[in-house]
Amino acid sequence: MLSYQHAYHAGNLADLYKHALLASILAYLTAKPKPLSYLETHAGRGLYDLSSPEADKTGEAAAGITRALAENWLPADHPLCLALDAVRARHGASAYPGSPLIARHFLRPGDVAHLAELHPAEHEALAEIAGFAHLHRQDGFQMAQAICPPTPRRGLLLIDPSYEVKADYDAIPRQIAKLARKWNVGVIVLWYPILTDLRHAPMVEALRRNHPEALVSEVRFPPARPGHGMVGSGMVVLNPPYGLAEEALRIEALYDR
Numbered sequence: 662m663l664s665y666q667h668a669y670h671a672g673n674l675a676d677l678y679k680h681a682l683l684a685s686i687l688a689y690l691t692a693k694p695k696p697l698s699y700l701e702t703h704a705g706r707g708l709y710d711l712s713s714p715e716a717d718k719t720g721e722a723a724a725g726i727t728r729a730l731a732e733n734w735l736p737a738d739h740p741l742c743l744a745l746d747a748v749r750a751r752h753g754a755s756a757y758p759g760s761p762l763i764a765r766h767f768l769r770p771g772d773v774a775h776l777a778e779l780h781p782a783e784h785e786a787l788a789e790i791a792g793f794a795h796l797h798r799q800d801g802f803q804m805a806q807a808i809c810p811p812t813p814r815r816g817l818l819l820i821d822p823s824y825e826v827k828a829d830y831d832a833i834p835r836q837i838a839k840l841a842r843k844w845n846v847g848v849i850v851l852w853y854p855i856l857t858d859l860r861h862a863p864m865v866e867a868l869r870r871n872h873p874e875a876l877v878s879e880v881r882f883p884p885a886r887p888g889h890g891m892v893g894s895g896m897v898v899l900n901p902p903y904g905l906a907e908e909a910l911r912i913e914a915l916y917d918r
């Protein structure tokens with residue numbers, strides 16, 4: 662039974678980091694006219710309201726995107742700001758886009774999107790805003806293994822698990838190795854939490870070993886609540902687009918101040 666609900670965490674410091682890099686990759690890939698595939702294994706509901714009781718309860722968005730906007734962490738023409746502006750113009754000033762709506766901002770006619778979301782309520786909410794994509798109510802890894810290599814062959818796969826199933830940490834290096842073999846030109850992106858108990862560490866070591874040329878970026882931030890185990894987050898990017906390493910350094914620097 663899945664219990665994770667991203668509405669409590671949308672727009673937090675981990676989301677800001679992940680979505681800033683995701684939007685930068687999408688902006689780069691869509692700058693060329695060639696069509697692309699966009700795949701997500703763990704899509705969530707796609708659209709969040711930062712004035713909701715869930716966001717209020719944790720205060721995570723207030724410490725994340727709301728603070729970042731107030732303090733101009735990102736330039737107004739950063740790809741994430743452009744996607745956020747477009748989503749707020751359409752859905753209201755407290756709206757925050759999940760990764761599917763960030764992708765939606767950049768995708769063009771001719772691009773193909775496949776989104777997996779297993780949780781029934783999250784999937785139902787996603788269906789309301791994701792008419793642009795093929796939706797899959799199935800395990801995201803099963804979907805990705807079945808579709809890869811996708812058509813068009815050029816493209817991006819985002820893997821953003823909730824890590825509710827602890828076996829994910831063991832399984833992910835094997836899943837990614839298999840996906841990379843099938844789709845050697847795909848930009849494969851994994852988000853992971855940095856945890857005080859270092860549960861993530863063997864997974865990241867295995868990924869570094871299997872894919873020495875991958876970009877690995879990490880940021881640290883204070884726990885959302887005293888005693889909370891997440892103290893940062895990371896991204897592994899196979900086949901990183903040109904310029905992404907420099908963009909990752911710029912984003913990392915925002916978290917150092």
Ligand SMILES: C[S@@+](CC[C@H](N)C(=O)[O-])C[C@H]1O[C@@H](n2cnc3c(N)ncnc32)[C@H](O)[C@@H]1O
Binds near residue numbers: 666704758760761777
């Ligand atoms: C961290 S959230 C996704 C957030 C989203 N990618 C974003 O950035 O806006 C993870 C989502 O994965 C879903 N999920 C958990 N296990 C899954 C699985 N095996 N396959 C597909 N979705 C799953 C959860 O219901 C949750 O909505």
